[in-house]
Amino acid sequence: MTVTRDARGVYAIAPTPFTAEGSVDIASLDRLVEFYREAAVDGLTILGQLGEAPKLSQDEAVAVASRVIARTDVPVIVGVSAPGFAAMTELSRAVMDAGAAGVMIAPPNTLRTDDQIVSYYRQASSAIGAEVPFVIQDYPLTFSVVMSPTVIQRIANECESCVMLKHEDWPGLEKISTLRRLEAEGAMPRLSILCGNGGLFLDFETERGADGAMTGYCFPEMLVDVVALSADGRRDQAHDLFDAHLPLLRYEQQPGIGLAVRKYVFHRRGILDSEAQRAPAVALSERARAEVDYLLERLARHDKRASLPDQPSGG
Numbered sequence: 001m002t003v004t005r006d007a008r009g010v011y012a013i014a015p016t017p018f019t020a021e022g023s024v025d026i027a028s029l030d031r032l033v034e035f036y037r038e039a040a041v042d043g044l045t046i047l048g049q050l051g052e053a054p055k056l057s058q059d060e061a062v063a064v065a066s067r068v069i070a071r072t073d074v075p076v077i078v079g080v081s082a083p084g085f086a087a088m089t090e091l092s093r094a095v096m097d098a099g100a101a102g103v104m105i106a107p108p109n110t111l112r113t114d115d116q117i118v119s120y121y122r123q124a125s126s127a128i129g130a131e132v133p134f135v136i137q138d139y140p141l142t143f144s145v146v147m148s149p150t151v152i153q154r155i156a157n158e159c160e161s162c163v164m165l166k167h168e169d170w171p172g173l174e175k176i177s178t179l180r181r182l183e184a185e186g187a188m189p190r191l192s193i194l195c196g197n198g199g200l201f202l203d204f205e206t207e208r209g210a211d212g213a214m215t216g217y218c219f220p221e222m223l224v225d226v227v228a229l230s231a232d233g234r235r236d237q238a239h240d241l242f243d244a245h246l247p248l249l250r251y252e253q254q255p256g257i258g259l260a261v262r263k264y265v266f267h268r269r270g271i272l273d274s275e276a277q278r279a280p281a282v283a284l285s286e287r288a289r290a291e292v293d294y295l296l297e298r299l300a301r302h303d304k305r306a307s308l309p310d311q312p313s314g315g
Contacts, residue, residue, distance in 0.1 A: 003075050003102040003133050005163045007192040009042025010223045011077060013216035015263055016051045016064060018276045024060060026067065028272045033071045035271050039220045042212070044072060045104060047079040049142065050216050050259050055278040061091060066098040075101030077135055077164075077214075083108065085127035092128040102133035104166060107145040117147060118154045125159045133161055135214075139168040139196065141255075149178040153188040166214050168196035173208050180209035198253040199223050203242040206230040217249055218265035221305055244302035248295040260284045261292055268296070268308050 014036065017028035036044060046068055047053040047061055056064065069076045078095040080103040082088040092103050105124050111117045125134060136155060140146045147169075156162050169175050172195075182188045194214035195205045202213050203226065212227045222245045229238035252261040259277060264284055267275040275284075284292070299306040 001075055001099070001101055003043070003077060003135075003163055003192070005190050005192050007043070007075070007164060007194070008211040010212050010220060010227055011043035011045050011075075011194055011214040012036050012039070012041045012220045012223075013045045013048050013050055013196075013214060014068070015216065015259065015266065015272075016047070016053075016056065016278075017272050018052075018274065018278050020274050020276050022276070022278050024056075024064060025273060028274070029064065029067060030071060031271055032266070033068055035269075036220065037072060037074075040224050041074060041220055042224075043075040043077065043101065044068060045077045045079070045214055048104065048137075049079075049106075049139075050262070051079065052259075052278055053079050053081070058087065058091060062094045062098070065095045065100065069095070069099045077102045077104050079104045079106070079137075080128070081106040081137070085124065088124065089127045089129075092132055096132055102135060102163065103128065104135040104137050106137040106139065107143055107147075109144045111145045114148065114151045114154075117145060117151050118158065121155045121162065122158055125161050130159075130161050133163045134159075135164040135166050136162060137166045137168070139166070141168070141170055149175055149182065152179060152191070153182050156188045156191055162191070164192040164194060166196055167193050167205070167210065170197060170201075173201065173204055176205060176208040176210055198249055198258065199226075200249060200253050202226055203230075203239050206238075207235075216262060217245075218252060218262045218269070219245060219248075219303075219305060222303070241303070244299060248292070248299055248306075251292065251295055257282055257284065257288070261288075264289060264292060265296070268293075270309070 017025035019025045065078050078100045080091045138147050193210045195210045196215045199215045199217045213223045226238045263275040266272045
C-alpha cells in the first residue's frame with residue numbers, strides 16, 4: 001500500500017511518546033495509534049520534526065516505524081530527512097521493507113538556489129530508489145529554503161516518485177492556486193497537496209485546491225470533519241467548526257512550545273502517559289498549562305470532544 005498522487009484526507013502527524021526518563025513509551029504509542037484509528041484519519045505521518053526524529057537513534061526510528069505500521073491499516077509515511085544520503089537511504093529501505101507507504105524528505109538549510117533545490121531532490125530520489133514514493137516537505141519558516149511553485153513544478157516533472165507536497169509555506173494560499181493552475185494547464189503532473197502549519201489555514205486551503213491536511217493538531221477529529229465538510233460543499237459548517245477550534249489551534253502553533261502544548265493535551269486526553277519530550281526540550285510553565293486548560297474549557301462549549309476529565313497527576 002504505497003501513497004499516490006491522488007491521496008486525500010487527513011494524514012495525522014504523530015508525536016513520539018516518551019517516558020519521563022526519556023525512553024520510547026511503547027504503551028502510549030500503541031494507544032496513540034488506536035486513537036488515530038478512532039479519529040478516522042486517512043493516514044499517519046511519523047518521525048517528522050514534531051515526532052522528535054532527530055532525537056532518535058536509527059534503531060529506535062526503525063522500531064517506532066515498524067510498530068506503528070504493524071498496528072494500523074492506513075498508509076504510513078515516514079520522515080527520513082538526514083544530513084546525508086547514506087542514512088536517508090538506510091532508513092528508507094528499512095521502513096519500506098516494514099510496509100511504509102512512502103517517505104517524507106525535508107530540504108537541508110544549505111540550499112540557496114532553485115537549481116540546488118531541484119538537484120537535491122533529484123539526487124535524493126535516486127538515493128532512496130525511484131520506486132519509493134516521496135513527499136516534499138515545504139516548510140520555509142523552519143528550514144529556511146524557499147520553494148517557488150516553479151521549483152515544485154520542476155521536481156514533480158523530473159521525479160516520477162514525487163507524489164505529494166506537504167505544504168507549509170506561509171502565506172501560501174496563492175501558491176496552492178498556482179500549482180493547481182499549472183496542473184490544469186498540463187505544465188506539471190498532479191500532486192497530492194496536504195497542508196501543515198498545525199492546520200492554521202486549513203479552512204481556506206481546502207477551498208484553494210488542497211486535498212487535506214498533514215499536521216498534528218491535538219484534535220485530529222476536527223481536521224477530519226473540516227476536510228469532509230469542505231468536500232461536501234458545506235462551507236459554513238466547515239468554517240464554524242474550524243473557528244471554534246482556532247484559539248486552541250493558534251496557541252498550539254506557537255514556535256518553540258507547540259509540541260509541548262500538543263503533548264500536554266494528548267496527556268490530558270488520556271492518550272499519552274506522559275507529556276515528556278526527549279531532551280533537549282522546552283516544558284510548559286504552570287501558567288501556560290492553565291491557559292491551555294482554559295482554552296479547552298471554552299472549546300468544550302462548542303465541541304463536546306474537548307470535555308476532558310480533571311487534569312491527571314504526574315507527567
